Amino acid sequence: MTDTSTPSASSAEFEAAVAAIRAGAPREEVVITEIPAPKGLAPSGFALAADVRPTSHGIDSVLGTGRFVLLHDPDEPEAWGGPFRVICYAQAPLETDIGLDPFVADVAWAWLTDALDARGAAYASASGTATKNISTGYGELADQGDGAELELRASWSPLDDRIGSHVEAWAELLCMLAGLPPTLDGVTMLRTTRAARD
Numbered sequence: 499m500t501d502t503s504t505p506s507a508s509s510a511e512f513e514a515a516v517a518a519i520r521a522g523a524p525r526e527e528v529v530i531t532e533i534p535a536p537k538g539l540a541p542s543g544f545a546l547a548a549d550v551r552p553t554s555h556g557i558d559s560v561l562g563t564g565r566f567v568l569l570h571d572p573d574e575p576e577a578w579g580g581p582f583r584v585i586c587y588a589q590a591p592l593e594t595d596i597g598l599d600p601f602v603a604d605v606a607w608a609w610l611t612d613a614l615d616a617r618g619a620a621y622a623s624a625s626g627t628a629t630k631n632i633s634t635g636y637g638e639l640a641d642q643g644d645g646a647e648l649e650l651r652a653s654w655s656p657l658d659d660r661i662g663s664h665v666e667a668w669a670e671l672l673c674m675l676a677g678l679p680p681t682l683d684g685v686t687m688l689r690t691t692r693a694a695r696d
Contacts, residue, residue, distance in 0.1 A: 522662030
């Protein structure tokens, strides 16, 4: 019979990672809350939601919003290269002319990798997609005019136990997408936000 009074090495490893996340110090402009982790992706998971600006109506921020999920599998899936995998999402509105810029997706990806590097967050096997959406309102939505938004979805495998630094990098990315000035050396700013649509 298994002794359940003492946590296994794998569960202790996961709990230590969660503690590191909770002890992190992301940018103060980001409001972060814990949310239920998605089921079925790994034996253990921990998830966060964030908005660059708090909202009063339970909807996503008009400046930017995101999700951060830490997955843990002690069997270390080959594709992960370790016991942990991060999945993150970040989205923010853009000025329409910036949304049409063919390089804005490249800039968003560079902001993520620069933020990870600047925070000292060791990682491997990074992958992701950046999607630009351009919209035009019609009929009763015609007054909204043209709009654009940028969405970045990414994943990577942390290589150390400093998981809090990965959350800090994700929060930095959210702020950069929202058009806030960078707090990290070597990261340049591109004004990406536009006024919120009514």
